[in-house]
Amino acid sequence: MSALAATFRRDFALMLAGGGVLAPLGYFVGAAMLVPLAMGPERTLLAAAGPPLVWIAAALAVLATLERLFQADLEDGSLDQMLLSSAPLELIVLAKGAALWCAVGLPIAVAGAPVAIALQAPPALIPAIVASLGLGMAAFIGAGLVGAAVTAGVKRGGVLIALIVLPFFAPPIIFGAAVAQGDYVGSALLVLGGCALAAAALGPIAAAAALRLQAE
Amino acid sequence: MSALAATFRRDFALMLAGGGVLAPLGYFVGAAMLVPLAMGPERTLLAAAGPPLVWIAAALAVLATLERLFQADLEDGSLDQMLLSSAPLELIVLAKGAALWCAVGLPIAVAGAPVAIALQAPPALIPAIVASLGLGMAAFIGAGLVGAAVTAGVKRGGVLIALIVLPFFAPPIIFGAAVAQGDYVGSALLVLGGCALAAAALGPIAAAAALRLQAE
Amino acid sequence: MGANRPFREEPKLRVESLAVARGGRVIFEGLGFVAEAGALVELRGANGSGKTSLLRALAGFLKPLTGRVVFENIHEPALALHYVGHQNGLKPTASVRAHLAYWAGLLGGAVTGEDVSMTVGLAGLADLPARVLSQGQARRLAIARLLLAPRPIWLLDEPASALDAKGRTVLANVIEAHCAQGGLVLAAVHEPLGPSPTQVLSIGGAS
Amino acid sequence: MGANRPFREEPKLRVESLAVARGGRVIFEGLGFVAEAGALVELRGANGSGKTSLLRALAGFLKPLTGRVVFENIHEPALALHYVGHQNGLKPTASVRAHLAYWAGLLGGAVTGEDVSMTVGLAGLADLPARVLSQGQARRLAIARLLLAPRPIWLLDEPASALDAKGRTVLANVIEAHCAQGGLVLAAVHEPLGPSPTQVLSIGGAS
Amino acid sequence: MFSTFANPARFMAFSAWAAPLCAVAALALFAIGLPWGLFSSPADYQQGETVRIMYVHVPAAWWSLAIYAFMGGASFVGLVWRHALADVAARAAAPIGAAFAGLCLITGSLWGAPTWGTWWEWDGRLTSMLVLFVIYLGYLALWGAIEDEEKAARLAAVLCLAGLVNLPIVHYSVEWWSTLHQASSVLRSGGSSIHPEMLGPLMTMAGAYAFLFGALLLTNMRAAIYRRRVEAVRLRSPI
């Protein structure tokens, strides 16, 4: 177990170091703030189109943090040590994902509240939006782990990763956007919960399988 | 001069290697395709809100390619060689920027046409949109060079870079979105041209200054 | 499992007609040898002859083309190996202390970081981020892994690179102590490490 | 400017009361020496004593705290230096040939890559991406830079690391030839390079 | 892994005659199905003649899903039993599946223009199908990005298995969020509800697509195996 605790602590610390939580947050908020810029001042339009875009900003913010997730470990030799650990790689990857969720997913979910308001989401929906983002982030990260692991060996995989991972981001985004628009909130949240569970359970297994092949 | 040619050729080749032009394209198209997913099927809404979002997708696609631009050079020692080159660093950075524009900016501008159509932009506007994207990409890259240089030393700068660069992305996005919406197209294109020129002229100088400090 | 406890299992390594290919080219074929507990095996060969490839195949990172690698008298296969490769496996932003703590957890270490960094001569640098370490200091940190968690078999890839004279003697002592404990050390080298090898394995000339 | 042309300028390096600090800590101070054309200066010192810092200060990458570095009889300052550091400066996806072509352009080289890769013993690997090169092969590629473009002053940081015996002799010959041409070589080393140094500079014990 | 090439040897023998046979069968069924569907089958009472696109569209859709499922199975076998032939099969099927998916998208939107009055709509089925198409592309892109075949095969297999989750989404999308696209009328519990006069040609075309897939798959696999054999020979000769 202490291998997992160590991995979690280490990765969490690494993500806070340099840039810190602020960085992905900045990306998220920045990307979201581009929307009003692009769409112009009409509040009606923004009110209609804005809220779901919170999800795009969130998805892309996660994507930006995924590229180097395993690539760095592969290049600097850390992956070798992960493979020699006393704990199975699957759990170690799970711990890394958990650290990512705490360091990036959670802050973004929380920041989702002000951002959603800025994008004219009805205040009544904010709690649901934050909750849905929290679940959605878990789903994104679970799927992202696989994409990151599969492309770890590829140079500039960060953009190939987008091609591979975005399809898997589609379901959470669709249902998350539904929440943001106030459509069938309850059931959408359920589906998101399902996505999150499935991703958290299957993601690490697939990612570990891919990583074993990466270490050469 | 051959130093610049060599830099351009090398960087262009590096960007095509692994992932290739397809990669940033995939990111761009992927990000743009998320919009309808998030906004749902109402085509009227999409027609109103969609086209400007092409610019957000484009901006974020560039952002994704910026992170490692100088960070890798710093870590693997290539920056030292750039500093020892017979040509001034400013010009070498310019050449790198030019390579980035050709390998990423141009393809995205071209891909802007189908994407804009998918986002319900009026076909008559497509040529203007593509042209504006071409100019906007130059502006993005010029500003991005500075951000990449300043954050080269920072781990996971890719997300910090967003914070630093996105403000500079705002003007091109505003005017570019105006073009996408068919507002004062002509003058907007002029402004974009101005942004592009300014960024291409000043970006490399500022970036080079920052890089000199990075090499320690 | 304390660091002081010798390896009663008498670990043994048997390699049978091993062949390794990289990127579609056979690097070496038909390699076989046996290494007993307490042995120090030096791998020698020209640049590109396949020393690193062999070590990575032994560690299980690289699937061999043919042949097999057998560890005998190893009770916990997950805890059998240490690998110190060309790459030190450091994170630029993490401090020396943080690295030791992480590895202790990851590899199931029992020793405290303080003693270890003292041994390898990193005392006083505990709070520096790895980014600022000198080449040799970084290498010492990687070598510190060997002392953090007791594991019977050590696979070392040019462990002495970038080390100064003092660093080399420390390394030599560490290796000797491990062999004396009944550990098994395989090291790829270009020059002798110091302790006289019980076995020297030369890998065929590269391209 | 052909590679064969000796350096008529008789390059000369004068360092006066140099002090370098890293991250707020003074690494060394009051360092002064003069190196004449044709000299091979070996820098020695424990890990962390500041060899790399000194070389980077001489190269102008690192701003010294105090003191100054003067190059004499150098007509084109931009073409004065070669620097081979701990990092080889390779791009994993670029081929050996691509690297040589790039450096030739960047550094204003005159020689063709073929001869060079022949000299350093990379012939036959020209099309391999740097990613797959072995440690020593990568080092050889970095050393090939020295031959690509003729520059009077070479700053080498542990140039022989990861090189096999053959590689070391090649390196020694290259250095001797350069000095014989009136070039100037400063090399940080832990063991002698081969050619007898005209000057050995020891940097004070590290913190 | 090379021991398993004894098995591919048998496969080569089998495919040597199976591939052309599939090709012939496909041609024959197309020869029957196309005229039957495009000319002699009844027009739809609402959609009129455009309904005939169905005979191209629907089989393409079905098989693009089936092929991905097939790839999933092959990937699983390749990963678990390290069966070289399975890797080859998955890789060989991908471009065909991608082509069918693309065909489904194109014919679909061609069909949509007259019947729905729009080329494209972000409706559940259409979107999920587009996602499947992108997954195909990602799978192929990954293969392209990794030089080492062995490694590419395993990594792509992992990706392919992960992508399986999209299949049920595509199939049930019409029921989950019922928008434009019509629900299943053939592949549904409780028997098909489609007009038998249409069912005939539709099934003939489905069969034709099946044999077309078989023929293309086997030829692709043969080509890949020949390439790998050359590789194997090179592997045996040290540098």
Ligand code: HEM
């Ligand atoms: C780009 C647009 C379209 C796409 C991507 C698309 C996609 C699909 C897919 C994936 C299936 C197979 C579903 C399954 O069996 O699981 C399907 C079946 C079908 N599609 Fe489409 N479709 C499109 C447009 C249309 C249009 C415009 C029509 C007619 C109005 C249509 C009529 C049908 C019919 C009749 C079936 C067979 C349903 C069944 O019996 O299972 N499609 N389509």
Ligand SMILES: Nc1ncnc2c1ncn2[C@@H]1O[C@H](COP(=O)(O)OP(=O)(O)OP(=O)(O)O)[C@@H](O)[C@H]1O
């Ligand atoms: N993917 C690949 N494609 C082609 N050749 C490869 C690939 N990977 C490694 N090689 C070759 O395999 C050989 C063995 O490399 P390896 O790192 O094992 O050598 P080494 O003995 O460790 O050399 P060194 O002493 O320089 O560390 C090298 O010649 C290298 O070029």
Ligand SMILES: Nc1ncnc2c1ncn2[C@@H]1O[C@H](COP(=O)(O)OP(=O)(O)OP(=O)(O)O)[C@@H](O)[C@H]1O
């Ligand atoms: N940013 C920094 N903050 C604090 N200390 C630093 C920083 N950068 C370097 N140092 C210290 O400076 C010292 C000199 O480092 P340098 O790389 O010059 O040593 P070196 O002589 O090259 O050692 P080696 O032989 O291991 O290469 C090291 O002790 C290192 O820890």
Ligand SMILES: [Mg+2]
């Ligand atoms: Mg090696």
Ligand SMILES: [Mg+2]
């Ligand atoms: Mg040094």
